[in-house]
Amino acid sequence: MSDEIFSIDLKAQYLSIQPEVDAAIARVFASGQFILGAEVEAFEREFAEACGVSHAVGVDSGTSAIQLSLLACSVGAGDEVITVSNTAVATVTAIELTGAKPVLVDVHPQTLTLDPSKLEGSLTSRTRAVVPVHLFGCPADLNPILDFARTHGLFVVEDCAQAHGATYHGKPVGGWGHLSAFSFYPTKNLGAYGDGGAVLTNDSALAERVRLLRQYGWDGNRISQQKGMNTRLDEMQAAILRVKLRHLDQWNDRRRELAALYKSLLMPLVFSEANPPKKRERLTLPVEPPETHHVYHQFVVRHPQRDALRNYLLEHGIHTQIHYPVPIHLQPAYRDLAVPLPVTESAADQILSLPLYPELRNEDVEKVCQTIHNFDS
Ligand SMILES: Cc1ncc(COP(=O)(O)O)c(C=O)c1O
Structure with missing residues (x-):
């Protein structure tokens, strides 16, 4: 396998x-x-x-x-x-x-x-x-x-x-x-x-x-x-x-369970008051506003060295995606719609979708997180 x-x-x-x-x-x-x-x-x-x-x-x-x-x-x-x-x-x-x-x-910087x-x-x-x-x-x-x-x-x-x-x-x-x-x-x-x-x-x-x-x-x-x-x-x-x-609720529950596991394992890499900035503390995790029940179609983190992190993960057999690499207003077909959208544009350089689907195993998430820790240490 x-x-x-x-x-x-x-x-x-x-x-x-x-x-x-x-x-x-x-x-x-x-x-x-x-x-x-x-x-x-x-x-x-x-x-x-x-x-x-x-x-x-x-x-x-x-x-x-x-x-x-x-x-x-x-x-x-x-x-x-x-x-x-x-x-x-x-x-x-x-x-x-x-x-x-x-x-x-433009979009909200957190959500x-x-x-x-x-x-x-x-x-x-x-x-x-x-x-x-x-x-x-x-x-x-x-x-x-x-x-x-x-x-x-x-x-x-x-x-x-x-x-x-x-x-x-x-x-x-x-x-x-x-x-x-x-x-x-x-x-x-x-x-x-x-x-x-x-x-x-x-x-x-x-x-x-x-x-x-x-x-x-x-x-x-x-x-x-x-x-x-x-x-x-x-x-x-x-x-x-x-x-x-008939399976949707159960699949969404599993997505949320995996998202919670990602968050708990990646949290030590996130900057916070209790965890002052070091070289490695640059990861941003997806937020779940209190009024929402998020169903994690994607688990999207942000990292200032996104491309290097993505390559490092791939070298370790971990596939990721970028949703979306080029915002629509910067794509050739849609130049006529261009307006400055600073939050969208800066997010596009940092976002990375980690593997997440209901059948993913906990040990897969653990491996992804360990690899991100290794990259950032
Ligand atoms: C946010 C969003 N809107 C619209 C669509 C369009 O859906 P479809 O691919 O079924 O046309 C998609 C899916 O690709 C989507 O992710």
């Missing part, structure tokens, strides 16, 4: 639930129904219930989920949508697909999620919506964002692609904004075996608009009542997601 430690191991997760997944796939094959059937309907019901939201609409990706959510709010050409640059490029792609212009704001104090400065007469991203599994600070949106008559679409099962003030993310978008990309906390996504909302009229947009604007008689597109979730992915949804 390899003693390398990988960032994620989707095969290990499949093996842990193989009989359930195989039975679900066999059920779909036997049904002869592959698009928008009983599995999608059941998954939509079950996922909405798990998130404490009235309606879920299954779609083909998280990107489509954001795009359709904004289109359902009639966001389009000439409008502006505020979001962060410190996110997956898909958040910005989805806004641009509506015809609207993404306006990027690296949207800094609500930066909203006012980005507001114009064209602003129509805000898309906060619950990055790495940590809910964005929704209350001040929602207050701002209410004051200025804006829609809020939560990007929940990395935060299935996270809560803010005890209530799941996904039910706070007007709509919310989830991705079921295979590496997500709740991942399909292909692409998938969902839009959640408590507003039945918005849910109906998303349903129409998802499939050519068709009504029950397959007559297009409005212009739409094809962004359907398929039966196979829905059946697989129904199996995995």
Whole structure:
């Protein structure tokens, strides 16, 4: 057996639930129904219930989920949508697909999620919506964002692609904004075996608009009542997601357990009053604001010598990732969106995602931490 430690191991997760997944796939094959059937309907019901939201609409990706959510709010050409640059490029792609212009704001230095104090400065007469991203599994600070949106008559679409099962003030993310978008990309906390996504909302009229947009604007008689597109979730992915949804809480608990182990073992490397600065005390650990239940989609530390640390870990068989190496506004395709975002830019040089997935063993975390201690001593 390899003693390398990988960032994620989707095969290990499949093996842990193989009989359930195989039975679900066999059920779909036997049904002869592959698009928008009983599995999608059941998954939509079950996922909405798990998130404490009235309606879920299954779609083909998280990107489509954001795009359709904004289109359902009639966001389009000439409008502006505020979001962060410190996110997956898909958040910005989805806004641009509506015809609207993404306006990027900086993130909070501790949580690296949207800094609500930066909203006012980005507001114009064209602003129509805000898309906060619950990055790495940590809910964005929704209350001040929602207050701002209410004051200025804006829609809020939560990007929940990395935060299935996270809560803010005890209530799941996904039910706070007007709509919310989830991705079921295979590496997500709740991942399909292909692409998938969902839009959640408590507003039945918005849910109906998303349903129409998802499939050519068709009504029950397959007559297009409005212009739409094809962004359907398929039966196979829905059946697989129904199996995995049953394990989500337990997997998130395990992610939190591993995150706690990382924190306890890495804490001695963190500068604090009780632990005055030495050469090695330069590590920053992810924070979990008290009003949140973080689900650690990623465990992201910061280190001023990130690249050297990353190479050192790799020399010792430990794979890591960087989410995200280049903030969106500094990527060639998005130079037109460039504004100075100092917190985002300085974080990008220091962030490092350590291995974290539910099947990771405690001894793997211990080895990663010991190697970081060795690097820093
Ligand atoms: C924060 C964020 N938003 C949106 C998306 C888009 O999801 P998808 O890849 O399913 O289109 C992702 C996933 O890549 C993501 O991490």
